[in-house]
Amino acid sequence: MLQKKLMLLGGLRYLLPVIEEAHNLGVYVITADYLPNNFAHRYSDEYCNVSIIDKDAVLAKARELKIDGILAHAVDPGVVSAAYVAEKMGLPFQCSYEAACILQDKSLFREFLTEHGFNTPKAKGYENIEDALNDVDYFNWPVIVKPVDSAGSKGVTKVEDKSKLREAIETAISSSYSRHFIIEDFLDKVGAQSSADIFTVDGKLVYATYSDQLFDPDAANPYTPAIEIWPSSMEQKFQDDLTAQLQRLFDLLHVKSGIYNVESRVCSNGKAYIMEVSPRGGGNRIAELQDMATGQNLIQNEIKKALGMPLDNITAPEYKGVWCNYILHSNKQGTLASLEFDQEFQSKYIRDVGLIVKNGDQIVPFTGANSSLGTLFLRFDTREELDSTLNRISDYIHINLR
Template sequence: MKFEYLNKKLAIIGAGYLQKPLVLKAKELGLEVHCFAWEEGAVCKPLADCFYPISTTDKNAILKECLKINIDGITTIATDIAVPSVNFVAQQMGLIGNGDCNSLVLTNKYRMRQVFDRNQIRLPKFVRINESSPVFKEDSFRYPLIVKPVDRSGSRGVKKVDESSGLELAIKTAQKESFVNDCIVEEYIEGDEVSVEAISWKGKHYVLAITDKETTGSPYFVEVAHHQPSRLPQKIQSNIIQETEKCLTALGVKNGASHSEFRIDPKGDVFVIEVGARMGGDFIGSDLVELSTGYDFLKGVIDVSLGYFTTPKKTYNKCSGVYFLSKERSHLQPEITSGTEKYIVKAQMTNPEIRCLTCSDDRSGYLIYQDSHKVIL
């Protein structure tokens, strides 16, 4: 154990499979780990030093325990729902975070778009639909449209609508998935989709990787694969990096990981879709960044939460990626179950039932690779 981690206590909000890489890394560093989550699905419970059966959204109860423990840092990865609790506790205890006042913006797609609009950041035309403004003025928008809840991830409740006949049902579905019965409708941008992993320290942003995404396409756009590094032209990648930095600054993201999503239209214009003040899920942040660059992103996130920071260094350039198993991609099953190819880093069946995809929860397994070139399966 390095001296800086000696007797340090880290609170991790969440204890599901998304947090498992973070818990394992913290334990590897020698930290005392305290996890907060409901017991159902808490795979990290036996891995943590202490587990608290408290909702990830109950920030006051979490704060009460963190004060008793006298934690040295607090963080989460790959989930938006825990971000408000992380920021609240960090602010109350004088720890590293992004400020409790930013949480509503960082976890609400409508408020986020308002910030982008005010800061003249290019984004699709959008409108909010809720109980107080239930009418969609169709003649001022261009089809196709994307309908999504304001506060969910993993493609839950997201649907592309090509004509007006399908709009009402899509809105009702998105509102039902929303925690606050709220959704947005925005014009669909044709083109490539990427995400950007970055880490920030005191307002300075360091882009680590741009990830090319593959999705099921219309109507649900569930992500089926991710690949690093991006194959987009360098000029477009430079624009994406600039837009990422503008978005993070506008949203008040000063410390820790971020995951930003963009679409690039056929003309090469970059449109922001959304930004999360946390590491990306789907193994992008926890696995792919280190596999493609050599930078230990998990350790970087932990270090920031504890008040340490070292400028990220990429020690090599390799290709990495993840493929997800579904009925649409059932040809992947032999690769996942055998796991014998040299490029396979990790592979697992997560559900014996292979289903069609309507959201990321429908995926049945995954395969993570690293190679000198992009692996096409």
């Protein structure tokens, strides 16, 4: 039997567990992007130099290499190309290319949600700054300005003063591949926002879960996720409502099997909102933590899906303890002298350390996932124990700069 070939778009460290699981399945792994020195390429079987946002160039390489599957796990810019290649080559993917285009463009997604009666903020997409500035009275202020096609909170700004709108738009455009942006009403949330990975099988949402996503108000970008906690403290009625909304969305989009990263929140008006849905695993190693916490294997099943292999019996997750994904970050700039953990904290709570920096590296203030120092997976017996520890986290984690 010929060895199956899996193409992974991107080369970030987030792909390492995908490569490892693929190798465990006996799969030949090709990583692809235009940066040959990216981390993941050291661990794949083959590297392919191509821009992952050029869908036709990716398709040409995929055909040349005779791949059996393609993924853009935790690599947001590659999702549309992955869906395009899969559709053109008749390979498995979570959804159609058309559906991927809707989900990956924040403006198109808001239009789709509005058209089909979902809870969604008033929003409008733009290509031109002046058009947006002429619409200032269309929105209920304050507003959020975002690139339509970026992830990890890059280029996102909350604007309360109309005179600051142009500056926020320019920030969004600088983080957009298409140079398009969206403005939407700011939704005042109750409790924590959720960001988690879910899984569908033949269009049915069989693995639904929610987290508490927390932020560092002192960060350079206070809208960049700094902490994620499972299971969520969200009221069960809102979790059930969101699960029903997601299933209706998936029915409308005629999705298939696969992993999705979902962001959602409950707002002060008493309604639950789907904020973003992307047909890929989430960044910050979300699927890895969920797999460790539940004993299921979303990453391996995502690989199996991409290659048309039989899936495991995927079920609603049950968490063994309370888990936290702590995003290591600095609110100052400098050179990393050392990163140290309190010994008792490390032995009692830390289950995994995923550093992406080393001593001597230049550290910048936390503005997005691309400026983090890495991740910690923490486990606690109770939520009270977790909350108490996080309130004193600076006593246990020491980031020393010079």
